[in-house]
Amino acid sequence: MTMQLPANWRLPDEIKRRFGQKGAGKQRAMLAEDHLLLVLHKLPQPGSRQRQGTFFWRNPQGTWKCSEGGEGLPRLNKHLKDYSKAEQQLSQTYSQATLAEDYFQILENLAPICRAAKNMMETLQSAREDVPEDRDLIDLRDWANDLDRTLDLLYTDVKNALEFDLARRAEEQSRLSLESVRMAQRLNLLAAVFLPLTALCSLFGMNLPHGLERSPLGFWIILGLGIALGIITQRWILQPDSKT
Incomplete structure (x- = not known):
């Protein structure tokens, strides 16, 4: 100054x-x-x-x-x-x-x-x-x-x-981090369950006769069950943990 x-x-x-x-x-x-x-x-x-x-x-x-x-x-x-x-x-x-x-x-x-x-x-x-x-x-x-x-x-x-x-x-960032960890744990659980099955099916090429392959209706039933299972799995993964 x-x-x-x-x-x-x-x-x-x-x-x-x-x-x-x-x-x-x-x-x-x-x-x-x-x-x-x-x-x-x-x-x-x-x-x-x-x-x-x-x-x-x-x-x-x-x-x-x-x-x-x-x-x-x-x-x-x-x-x-x-x-x-x-x-x-x-x-x-x-x-x-x-x-x-x-x-x-x-x-x-x-x-x-x-x-x-x-x-x-x-x-x-x-x-x-x-x-x-x-x-x-x-x-x-x-x-x-x-x-x-x-x-x-x-x-x-x-x-x-x-x-x-x-x-x-x-606090919001901590909550989002915990939510991400929880979702990752569920995805890891799914991978641990289905990854060995997928590997075995790919390795042995399993194609067991079950009778549904002759009916077009069977295809749509299996497709619908797959979609429903996917929706249920998605909701389970995204479902908030009651402890948080």
């Missing part, structure tokens, strides 16, 4: 000395000579590890300014409103999610927002303690605290939903 203080801000040197050369750094509140400076991070964007900072300065007269221009207090309210809108959008996405992939994507976008919101709440709490007479800071601190709690609850709900979906899939 590479951002410097506005050059026209008349801040005490004690505050200016707390900034390095690489940027604003983490979210925090700094007080010196009745000047309050807030370093806050903008709403994290999906897939980006970079954090963009915004400065909010409250001078000894109680006037707020923002490093991005405009009136400071409305800009500070808009800053928190961006987090609130993101929470509402993620909550709506969560309500429509059905797959583990959906929950994982929500968590991936939600995690950096949760961290940023928590740090923002702690920053505003510190500012509230530094300037206890500013009632606007009380409202902002309470708002940030509500956001932090709501986002934390949403993260927990999404994580639980993801774990439940993964457990359900694992």
Whole structure:
């Protein structure tokens, strides 16, 4: 995050000395000579590890300014409103999610927002303690605290939903695996019974006279019995095991 203080801000040197050369750094509140400076991070964007900072300065007269221009207090309210809108959008996405992939994507976008919101709440709490007479800071601190709690609850709900979906899939996969093993066991049993008979019949070419070969009706009877036996065997193989 590479951002410097506005050059026209008349801040005490004690505050200016707390900034390095690489940027604003983490979210925090700094007080010196009745000047309050807030370093806050903008709403994290999906897939980006970079954090963009915004400065909010409250001078000894109680006037707020923002490093991005405009009136400071409305800009500070808009800053928190961006987090609130993101929470509402993620909550709506969560309500429509059905797959583990959906929950994982929500968590991936939600995690950096949760961290940023928590740090923002702690920053505003510190500012509230530094300037206890500013009632606007009380409202902002309470708002940030509500956001932090709501986002934390949403993260927990999404994580639980993801774990439940993964457990359900694992259980279903286990059930299918057991069903496949059971069917394989029955097929092996059939093979163990009929394979030797088939081998013997093929080897000796058994063709015993029984009288049915002279009657066309016998052919259809044997065909029907074969089909019926095949259907019964299929149902037996596919029949669910009562133990499972």
